[in-house]
Amino acid sequence: MSEFETILVDRKGRVGIITLNRPKALNALNSQLMHEVVAAVEELDTDAEIGAILLTGSEKAFAAGADIKEMAPKTFSEVYGEDFFSEWDRLSAARTPIVAAVSGYALGGGCELAMLCDFIIASDTAKFGQPEIKLGVIPGIGGSQRLTRAVGKAKAMEMVLTGRNMDAEEAERAGLVSRIVPVAELFDAALETATTIASMSLPVAIMAKEAVNRAFETTLAEGVKFERRVFHSTFATADQKEGMAAFIEKRAPEFKNA
Numbered sequence: 001m002s003e004f005e006t007i008l009v010d011r012k013g014r015v016g017i018i019t020l021n022r023p024k025a026l027n028a029l030n031s032q033l034m035h036e037v038v039a040a041v042e043e044l045d046t047d048a049e050i051g052a053i054l055l056t057g058s059e060k061a062f063a064a065g066a067d068i069k070e071m072a073p074k075t076f077s078e079v080y081g082e083d084f085f086s087e088w089d090r091l092s093a094a095r096t097p098i099v100a101a102v103s104g105y106a107l108g109g110g111c112e113l114a115m116l117c118d119f120i121i122a123s124d125t126a127k128f129g130q131p132e133i134k135l136g137v138i139p140g141i142g143g144s145q146r147l148t149r150a151v152g153k154a155k156a157m158e159m160v161l162t163g164r165n166m167d168a169e170e171a172e173r174a175g176l177v178s179r180i181v182p183v184a185e186l187f188d189a190a191l192e193t194a195t196t197i198a199s200m201s202l203p204v205a206i207m208a209k210e211a212v213n214r215a216f217e218t219t220l221a222e223g224v225k226f227e228r229r230v231f232h233s234t235f236a237t238a239d240q241k242e243g244m245a246a247f248i249e250k251r252a253p254e255f256k257n258a
């Protein structure tokens, strides 16, 4: 695994763990951190030994947003010219399931990074928000789109226009997070979830992820048709044979990721 300065990368079994590590800046997402997270995800994504990725921050902050100090002096020609923040889009191309474990602040780019993951497990101290408007800008890493799809127009519009934060309970009620756990249990709970995902057949997990994501990109009829075709494809895997044989023989499956 490559050497990184703003993140820590570790492995537990088949789970790749990326921990944002700029504690003094509450994990503010500067360019170096962005390059490193994207590189680490891409590296883990192409590693056949990895079946799930866990992305987390510190207890106080998952990430307090894009780095305001780095961004402040930039000009229009610079941000437009370099298509500033477009590098984050590469996370959407990852096929391996990515779980975000969020404690404390997930604001602006931090909330957007969590939403770039496949789902979010939150601690009871988590706070989500898109406060960019208070800085005279708007979300730029997909927040206006992903937050709206996650929580609906009314809540997303209020948050984006006022910069109000949501606590973990509101985020769970609104559908932004899959569940809340006590802060002391967050890492273990998220790792257990990621380990469960990594214990499944990787090609089938990738197909399942692709099918759920298709719901955001297409009509219901097209989405159901896509799901049906991918479901049919699972019968081309050895793991479908193994999974069903294991059930019938009353034993645990031994998936070969094939």
Ligand SMILES: CC(C)=CC(=O)SCCNC(=O)CCNC(=O)[C@H](O)C(C)(C)COP(=O)(O)OP(=O)(O)OC[C@H]1O[C@@H](n2cnc3c(N)ncnc32)[C@H](O)[C@@H]1OP(=O)(O)O
Pocket (backbone or CB within 6 Å): 024, 025, 026, 028, 029, 064, 065, 066, 067, 068, 069, 070, 105, 107, 108, 109, 110, 131, 132, 135, 137, 138, 139, 140, 141
């Ligand atoms: C523009 C786009 C597309 C996306 C964005 O993400 S814009 C940024 C959105 N985020 C924010 O506006 C949140 C900014 N941060 C805060 O409001 C506060 O830091 C806090 C409420 C999250 C926490 O407040 P607290 O008093 O507990 O801590 P601070 O003393 O304010 O912060 C500690 C340390 O971290 C630096 N910091 C925090 N957030 C950022 C950031 N987004 N960018 C750069 N630096 C950040 C903060 O300046 C302080 O460092 P110094 O003591 O060295 O100033």
